[in-house]
Amino acid sequence: MYCPYDKFGRRFSTAFYTRTLSNLEKCDREWLVYSKELYKVFCFCCKVFRKGISKSKLDGEGYADWHHVITRVKEHEISLDHLTNRNKWFDMRKRLNLNETIDKVQHEQFKKERDYWKQVLLRIIAMVKFLAKHNLAFRGSIEKLYQKSNGNLLGVIEMLEEFDPVIKEHVRRIKSEGLYVHYLGHLIQNELISLLAEEIKKELIKKIKEAKYYSIILDCFLNVDDTSRKGLFDITLEELKSLGEL
Known part of the structure; x- marks a missing residue:
C-alpha cells in the first residue's frame, strides 16, 4: 500500500x-x-x-x-x-x-508436434553425419521414397521406416498427407552438410590454435594455380588469415 x-x-x-x-x-x-x-x-x-x-x-x-x-x-x-x-x-x-492461461489441450498438442519434428530432425542429422563420415553419396537421380535410384539417404529412411516409430510416422505423413515440408530434399541436406562442416572447421581451428606446432598438407588443402614455393606460401598465408589463424 x-x-x-x-x-x-x-x-x-x-x-x-x-x-x-x-x-x-x-x-x-x-x-x-x-x-x-x-x-x-x-x-x-x-x-x-x-x-x-x-x-x-x-x-x-x-x-x-x-x-x-x-x-x-x-x-x-x-x-x-x-x-x-x-x-x-x-x-x-x-x-x-495454475499455468493454464491458454487452452491446455492445444498446448499439449503443440508440445507433441514440436517434439515430433525435433525427433525427425535428429534422425536426419544422424543420417547426414553417417553418410558424410563414410564418404557415401547422398542422392540419386530421383528424390522420391520407394523409387529406384533415389539415393542412399532416402534408402536409409526406407530401411528405418520398418523399425523406427518416428520415421514410420514421418513416412506415413508424407505418403498419406502429401507433406510438403519433410526435410528429406536436397536443399535441407546441403544446408545440414554446410552447418556440420562449419562446426567441424571451428573445432579443428580451435585445436590448431591450442597446439604448439602443426603441419599442413598442401596437395589436399587448397586448389592453387601457382605451384611455385612462393605461390604455395602466399595462398596458404591468405587461407590461414581467413580462418583467423594469423
Missing part, C-alpha cells in the same frame, strides 16, 4: 485502500493502484479488461480528486462494469497461478 501525494507534495490518507463490509470486517481493495508518476489512482482490473471507451477516470486517465476519492471509489466498486472486470481479473489470476 502506497501513501498518495498530489503534485505539490501534499500527503493524503490511505483509508480508501480498505473497505469495511456490512459485518464490520475489513478487506483490501486489491484492484486500486496508485501511480507515483501521475499522482493518480486507477482501477487495475477495469484499466486492463475494459471494453470500449472509458466510463470513469478510475478506468481511464486516473483519479486525483483526493477530497472526494472515497466516495468515487465506493461508487465505482459496485458498478456492473467493475464487477464484471474484477471477475475477469480474478479468473485470469487463478489461471496464471
Whole structure:
C-alpha cells in the first residue's frame, strides 16, 4: 500500500485502500493502484479488461480528486462494469497461478508436434553425419521414397521406416498427407552438410590454435594455380588469415 501525494507534495490518507463490509470486517481493495508518476489512482482490473471507451477516470486517465476519492471509489466498486472486470481479473489470476492461461489441450498438442519434428530432425542429422563420415553419396537421380535410384539417404529412411516409430510416422505423413515440408530434399541436406562442416572447421581451428606446432598438407588443402614455393606460401598465408589463424 502506497501513501498518495498530489503534485505539490501534499500527503493524503490511505483509508480508501480498505473497505469495511456490512459485518464490520475489513478487506483490501486489491484492484486500486496508485501511480507515483501521475499522482493518480486507477482501477487495475477495469484499466486492463475494459471494453470500449472509458466510463470513469478510475478506468481511464486516473483519479486525483483526493477530497472526494472515497466516495468515487465506493461508487465505482459496485458498478456492473467493475464487477464484471474484477471477475475477469480474478479468473485470469487463478489461471496464471495454475499455468493454464491458454487452452491446455492445444498446448499439449503443440508440445507433441514440436517434439515430433525435433525427433525427425535428429534422425536426419544422424543420417547426414553417417553418410558424410563414410564418404557415401547422398542422392540419386530421383528424390522420391520407394523409387529406384533415389539415393542412399532416402534408402536409409526406407530401411528405418520398418523399425523406427518416428520415421514410420514421418513416412506415413508424407505418403498419406502429401507433406510438403519433410526435410528429406536436397536443399535441407546441403544446408545440414554446410552447418556440420562449419562446426567441424571451428573445432579443428580451435585445436590448431591450442597446439604448439602443426603441419599442413598442401596437395589436399587448397586448389592453387601457382605451384611455385612462393605461390604455395602466399595462398596458404591468405587461407590461414581467413580462418583467423594469423
